[in-house]
Amino acid sequence: MNQKQSLISFSENGKPIHSSAYRFRRILNWLPLGLTYAFLYMARYNLTVSKNALGNLMTKEDFGIIFAAGTITYAFSFLINGPLTDKFGGKTSILASAGGSSIMNILMGLFLYGILTLNWNINLTVIFSLLYSVNMYFQSFGAVAIVKVNSAWFHVKERGIFGGIFGILISLGLYFAFDWSQFVVNTTIKLNPEQPSFWLVFWVPALILIFWFLLDIFLIRDNPSQAGFQNFNTGDATSGEDDVKYRLFEVIKKIFTNKIIIIVGLIEFCTGVIRNGVMHWFPIYAKEQLEFNSGWNFWLNNWGLILMIAGASGGMLAGWMSDKLFGSRRAPVAGILYSTILIATIGMSFTLYNNPIGLGIFVSIISIAVIGTHGMLSGTATMDFGGKKAAGTAVGLIDGLVYLGTGVQSLSLGFITTYNWKFWPIFLIPFILMGIFLTIKIWHAFPKGKPSH
Numbered sequence: 001m002n003q004k005q006s007l008i009s010f011s012e013n014g015k016p017i018h019s020s021a022y023r024f025r026r027i028l029n030w031l032p033l034g035l036t037y038a039f040l041y042m043a044r045y046n047l048t049v050s051k052n053a054l055g056n057l058m059t060k061e062d063f064g065i066i067f068a069a070g071t072i073t074y075a076f077s078f079l080i081n082g083p084l085t086d087k088f089g090g091k092t093s094i095l096a097s098a099g100g101s102s103i104m105n106i107l108m109g110l111f112l113y114g115i116l117t118l119n120w121n122i123n124l125t126v127i128f129s130l131l132y133s134v135n136m137y138f139q140s141f142g143a144v145a146i147v148k149v150n151s152a153w154f155h156v157k158e159r160g161i162f163g164g165i166f167g168i169l170i171s172l173g174l175y176f177a178f179d180w181s182q183f184v185v186n187t188t189i190k191l192n193p194e195q196p197s198f199w200l201v202f203w204v205p206a207l208i209l210i211f212w213f214l215l216d217i218f219l220i221r222d223n224p225s226q227a228g229f230q231n232f233n234t235g236d237a238t239s240g241e242d243d244v245k246y247r248l249f250e251v252i253k254k255i256f257t258n259k260i261i262i263i264v265g266l267i268e269f270c271t272g273v274i275r276n277g278v279m280h281w282f283p284i285y286a287k288e289q290l291e292f293n294s295g296w297n298f299w300l301n302n303w304g305l306i307l308m309i310a311g312a313s314g315g316m317l318a319g320w321m322s323d324k325l326f327g328s329r330r331a332p333v334a335g336i337l338y339s340t341i342l343i344a345t346i347g348m349s350f351t352l353y354n355n356p357i358g359l360g361i362f363v364s365i366i367s368i369a370v371i372g373t374h375g376m377l378s379g380t381a382t383m384d385f386g387g388k389k390a391a392g393t394a395v396g397l398i399d400g401l402v403y404l405g406t407g408v409q410s411l412s413l414g415f416i417t418t419y420n421w422k423f424w425p426i427f428l429i430p431f432i433l434m435g436i437f438l439t440i441k442i443w444h445a446f447p448k449g450k451p452s453h
Contacts, residue, residue, distance in 0.1 A: 030146075033090075034165070034169040037142050037169055040101055041174060044101070045181075047066065048280045048283065058128075062125045064413065067414075071272075075406075078140060079396075083393050091221065094141065094142065098142075099213050101206075102206040102210050108199075109202035140400070143378060148395070149221075152234065153223075165315070171310065171312045175304040175305055176205075255397055268374070270434050272402035272408075275374060286299050306367070311372075314370070314372030319375070319376070334377055337372050
C-alpha cells in the first residue's frame, strides 16, 4: 500500500498540521468507534432504568448489590483487559466489548422475560449480579479500546480536543442509556399496561451493538498506517519509541511505577464515586419524590437529555481549558472542575427536599464538571502519560479505579438512601475534597517523550 503523507508540519506551538484527507479518515475511524462506546453505555446503565420500572422486584438494596457486583468486576478487569488491548490492539477490544455485552444483555432480557411471564422461580438479584458482572467484564474493553486506538491518531497537543470529544461520547451514551431506555419502558407500558415487555430494555441495546459490531469490522483501524497514512510521533510518554518492543511485564511496570498515573487513578476513583453517586441515584430519588411533588417528573423524563447536554458542555469546556489556558496540562482543569463540584454538592444539601428546580440545577452542574473531569483524565491523561505503547494498560488502571469507586458508592448509597436520603450529598463530600487535594499534587505534570524530528 502506498502511504499518503498524513503529517505536513508542526505549528509554532508544536501542534501538528494534518492533511484534509487524514482528518477525514480520522473522523471515519473514531466516529463509529465512539458511537459503539456510547451505545455500550446504553447496554450498561439500562439497569438503572429497569430498576425504576421493576419497582419492588428490584429494591434499592438489590440494585445496589447488582450494580456493585458489575462495577467491581469492571474495576478489576483492567488487570487482564488493559494489557490484552496493548498486545492485540484497540479494534479487537472494541469488537470483544460490543459482542460480549450484546450477548449478556440478551441473556438478562431472557431471564427477565422468564421471571415476568413464565413465572420462573429464580432469584433476580443473584442471576442479574452474575450476568451483569460478565456484561461489565466485556464493557471494560470499551474505554480501553477507544483510548488505545486514538492514542495513535491524535498528537498530545490535540488531545484536549479529543478529551472534549470523549466527554461528548460519554454524554451521548448517557442520553441513550437513560432517555432511550426510558422510552422503551414507556412504550411497552402503553402497548400492554397489564404485562409490559420490560425485557426489551436489554434486548434493544443488544441489537444496536450487533449493528455497530459489524460496521466496526470494516471501518476501524488501529494505526494511520493501516488506513494508508504514515504513522507519526505523537509527542506522548512513549513517543519516539515505535521501534521499541515492550514485553507485557515491562508495560505493566511502566504504568504501575508512574507516580502521575497512580495519582490520576486515585482522582478518578473519587470521580467514580461522585459521577455515579449523582447520575444513578438522582432519577431513583426523583421517582420516590413524585408522590409529593409532580415537579420531579420533568427531571425523571429528561434526565438522559440533561446529562447529554451537561456532558457535552463539560467535555468541550474541559478540552478548551486544557489546550488554550493551561498548555495541554490536564490537572488544573480537573482541580477547577472539582472545586465547582464541591460548591454544587453543598447546594444539594440545602435543596434536597421538595425543591426539584434547585436540586436539578445543582446535580446538572455536578454532571457538567464530573463528566468534563472524567473525559480529561480517563480519556486524555491516560494517552499522555501511558503513551500509545501503554495506553491500554494506563486507561485500564484508571478506568478500573473509576469503577472501583462506582462500586463503593453503589454498595454504600444503596443502604444509606434506604435509611435516609439526607446523607446522600454528605457521603460525597470527602471524596470531592480528596480529589481537589490530589489535583494540586500533579498541577504542573506534563508528559515527556522523545522529541519529534
